[in-house]
Amino acid sequence: MTRWCLGGRHLPMLAIPGYAGPSPLAQALLPMTLDPPTLSAVLLVQLVVLATALPLMTGLRRGAPVVWATAALWVQAGSWLAVLATGWAGEAAAALSYALGSLSFVLTLRAVEGWLGPRPLMRWAWGLPLALVVVFAIGHDVPWLRRGVSNLLMATSLAVLVLGLLAPAPTAPAASRRWRWVLATPMALLGLLTLARGVLGLDASADYPSLRGGHPIALGVLTVGSFATVLSALAFLAAWRGEAEALLEAAAQTDPLTGLDNRRALEQRGDALIANARRHGDTLLALMIDLDHFKQVNDRHGHAQGDAVLVLLADILRELMRPGDCAARLGGEEFVVLLGRTRSDGAEAFDRRLREALQARAPEALGFFVDFSAGWSVLRPGDRDVHDLLQRADAALYLAKGDGRGCLRGEPGGAP
Numbered sequence: 001m002t003r004w005c006l007g008g009r010h011l012p013m014l015a016i017p018g019y020a021g022p023s024p025l026a027q028a029l030l031p032m033t034l035d036p037p038t039l040s041a042v043l044l045v046q047l048v049v050l051a052t053a054l055p056l057m058t059g060l061r062r063g064a065p066v067v068w069a070t071a072a073l074w075v076q077a078g079s080w081l082a083v084l085a086t087g088w089a090g091e092a093a094a095a096l097s098y099a100l101g102s103l104s105f106v107l108t109l110r111a112v113e114g115w116l117g118p119r120p121l122m123r124w125a126w127g128l129p130l131a132l133v134v135v136f137a138i139g140h141d142v143p144w145l146r147r148g149v150s151n152l153l154m155a156t157s158l159a160v161l162v163l164g165l166l167a168p169a170p171t172a173p174a175a176s177r178r179w180r181w182v183l184a185t186p187m188a189l190l191g192l193l194t195l196a197r198g199v200l201g202l203d204a205s206a207d208y209p210s211l212r213g214g215h216p217i218a219l220g221v222l223t224v225g226s227f228a229t230v231l232s233a234l235a236f237l238a239a240w241r242g243e244a245e246a247l248l249e250a251a252a253q254t255d256p257l258t259g260l261d262n263r264r265a266l267e268q269r270g271d272a273l274i275a276n277a278r279r280h281g282d283t284l285l286a287l288m289i290d291l292d293h294f295k296q297v298n299d300r301h302g303h304a305q306g307d308a309v310l311v312l313l314a315d316i317l318r319e320l321m322r323p324g325d326c327a328a329r330l331g332g333e334e335f336v337v338l339l340g341r342t343r344s345d346g347a348e349a350f351d352r353r354l355r356e357a358l359q360a361r362a363p364e365a366l367g368f369f370v371d372f373s374a375g376w377s378v379l380r381p382g383d384r385d386v387h388d389l390l391q392r393a394d395a396a397l398y399l400a401k402g403d404g405r406g407c408l409r410g411e412p413g414g415a416p
């Protein structure tokens with residue numbers, strides 16, 4: 001008797017000729033009717049619902065990784081639709097289900113790469129769905145190819161995904177470890193079950209766990225596939241939240257006009273640079289820079305040109321500083337650079353290069369010359385934090401303004 005039923009109604013379309021219900025072992029393990037087509041259909045519905053809900057929940061301003069993840073869910077849904085269709089569409093549907101299944105794991109890996117940075121074997125992974133198409137094209141009537149090699153390729157897709165999830169990701173936030181494990185665990189389990197199907201599929205005499213039969217391994221694939229789907233969607237949401245938090249954090253620390261650090265970021269990075277300089281017995285120099293007569297620039301040339309001056313100065317600062325140094329816009333036309341391992345003579349050299357670059361580039365970029373005043377201070381043993389250092393640089397800047405502008409002055413009392 002056909003046991004395939006969904007909601008109490010028999011679906012003849014899904015009937016598998018010759019299927020006599022779950023094996024005795026499956027019945028002993030799970031004394032209930034867990035028929036594969038019902039499980040496959042539930043899985044398909046789950047995937048469609050989650051693939052629809054994910055973009056709705058993440059909103060229009062989602063990044064590329066969420067788009068890849070959503071595509072992975074849709075493609076996985078297509079794969080299970082093809083599994084359901086194999087009852088009447090035969091080997092073509094089976095080939096499609098394998099190729100789409102493998103493609104969905106590669107798309108998931110691509111999403112993971114967007115969140116975690118470059119992943120191992122990413123480029124090679126695209127070849128796996130293609131290889132599955134080739135295997136079915138040449139081996140549709142060769143059982144060990146169709147059943148064995150295809151599952152081994154599918155298990156390889158899952159192994160590459162698990163590797164991509166667990167490989168070190170130095171630029172990713174530490175909290176990403178939680179969603180990476182939540183996603184990697186069911187994928188690894190699914191990979192092992194698929195590996196078992198592949199090994200049994202290579203042996204013509206073995207009882208092959210077809211996804212349309214009641215073999216415990218097939219029921220395992222369907223059950224694990226079901227919670228892997230739910231956990232994937234949860235992991236995608238957690239990863240997207242981490243992505244949104246990182247963007248907000250960066251925005252909260254960046255000056256929107258120039259892209260330099262803002263005052264908040266300067267305070268954090270400044271204290272870190274001080275701690276680092278003290279640990280290594282290095283010097284740290286603060287240079288405070290203020291454009292001269294900037295109000296007149298705005299009044300004469302307009303606010304947009306005033307903004308262009310600020311952007312030009314920021315660009316030059318970025319080009320002149322060394323990796324590890326910090327440049328920030330404190331507000332208005334006032335900037336600070338913190339230069340590691342630099343003394344007062346370094347302040348003069350940096351000021352000279354900055355002045356030369358500004359004079360050389362301003363006429364072409366702006367159509368007029370601009371100049372600035374600057375004051376420096378050097379880290380002292382008694383400085384509690386970056387404020388103490390900046391206070392003295394500010395006092396030096398005040399001296400430069402008092403001395404007629406367009407010049408550099410050192411902190412009152414000179415270098416320690």
Ligand SMILES: Nc1nc2c(ncn2[C@@H]2O[C@H](COP(=O)(O)OP(=O)(O)OP(=O)(O)O)[C@@H](O)[C@H]2O)c(=O)[nH]1
Nearest residue numbers: 290291292293294295296298303304306307332333
């Ligand atoms: N275009 C532009 N102007 C700004 C911005 N922020 C502040 N300003 C202007 O910068 C000017 C600063 O004027 P003041 O503080 O008098 O400084 P100053 O004219 O440079 O005079 P000195 O510093 O004494 O040489 C004001 O006119 C502000 O409106 C900005 O983001 N863009």
